[in-house]
Amino acid sequence: DIQMTQSPSSLSASLGARVTITCRASQNIDSHLNWFQQKPGKAPKLLIYGASHLQSGVPSRFSGGGSGTDFILTITNLQPEDFAIYYCQENYSPPGITFGPGTKVDFK
Amino acid sequence: EAQLEESGGTLVEPGGSLRLSCAGSGFNFYGFGMYWVRQAPGTGLEWVSFISSGDSSTEYSDSVKGRFSISRHNDKKSLFLQMNSLRPEDTAVYYCAREGVALAGVNSYYYYMDVWGKGTMVTVSS
Numbered sequence: 001d002i003q004m005t006q007s008p009s010s011l012s013a014s015l016g017a018r019v020t021i022t023c024r025a026s027q028n029i030d031s032h033l034n035w036f037q038q039k040p041g042k043a044p045k046l047l048i049y050g051a052s053h054l055q056s057g058v059p060s061r062f063s064g065g066g067s068g069t070d071f072i073l074t075i076t077n078l079q080p081e082d083f084a085i086y087y088c089q090e091n092y093s094p095p096g097i098t099f100g101p102g103t104k105v106d107f108k
Numbered sequence: 109e110a111q112l113e114e115s116g117g118t119l120v121e122p123g124g125s126l127r128l129s130c131a132g133s134g135f136n137f138y139g140f141g142m143y144w145v146r147q148a149p150g151t152g153l154e155w156v157s158f159i160s161s162g163d164s165s166t167e168y169s170d171s172v173k174g175r176f177s178i179s180r181h182n183d184k185k186s187l188f189l190q191m192n193s194l195r196p197e198d199t200a201v202y203y204c205a206r207e208g209v210a211l212a213g214v215n216s217y218y219y220y221m222d223v224w225g226k227g228t229m230v231t232v233s234s
Binding site for chain 2: 031032034036038042043044045046049050053055087089091094096097098099100101102
C-alpha cells in the first residue's frame with residue numbers, strides 16, 4: 001500500500017503570507033496527487049488535481065507542483081478564509097486511495 | 109449545480125447494521141463513479157468504498173471489506189452503503205463523493221473527488 005506523509009503537521013501564518021505544505025508518497029505516483037481543503041464541520045473541498053491542475057472556481061493564489069514522490073501545495077497572499085486543514089491524496093492506482101494525515105493552517 | 113446529500117446516520121450498537129443513502133442531483137448520476145469516505149472524530153480522511161459508473165464494479169478498503177457493501181440505483185440517482193457487523197471504530201462522519209476524471213495523457217487519466225455531500229454521522233456504541 002502507498003503511504004502518504006505531510007509536513008508540517010501544523011503551521012501558523014499571518015494574513016498575506018506565503019504558505020508551503022509538502023506531501024510525500026512512499027512510492028512513485030507520477031502526478032496522481034490531489035489536494036483538499038477542509039474547514040471545521042464542513043466537507044472537504046477539492047483544490048488541486050493531477051498535482052498542479054487548479055479545480056474550477058478555486059482562487060489562483062493556490063498552486064500545486066511536484067511529481068513522483070514529492071509534492072507541494074503553495075498558498076500565496078493568505079486570506080482569512082484559507083485557515084483550514086489541508087490534505088493530500090494519492091490516486092495512482094484507483095480506486096484504492098490514501099489520504100495524507102493533514103496540515104492545519106492557523107492564524108499567527 | 110451538482111449536489112450530493114447523505115442520510116441514514118444514527119446511533120447503533122456494536123454488531124448492528126445500518127444503511128446509508130446518498131442522493132445526487134444536478135448531474136447525470138449514472139455517468140459517474142462514486143465514493144464513500146469517512147472521518148472519525150478529530151482525525152483525518154479515510155477512503156471506504158468505490159462503485160464504478162459502468163458495470164458497477166466495487167472496491168473496499170481492508171478495514172471494511174466483508175462487512176460493508178456499496179450499491180447504486182441510477183434511476184433514483186442514489187448511492188448506498190450497507191454496513192454490517194459494526195464496530196466502535198466505525199464511528200465517523202460518512203461522506204459520499206463523486207469521481208471526477210480528467211485526461212492526463214495518452215490512455216492516462218486523473219481521478220479525483222470533485223463533489224462532496226455534507227456527511228452523515230454514524231456512532232457505534234452500547
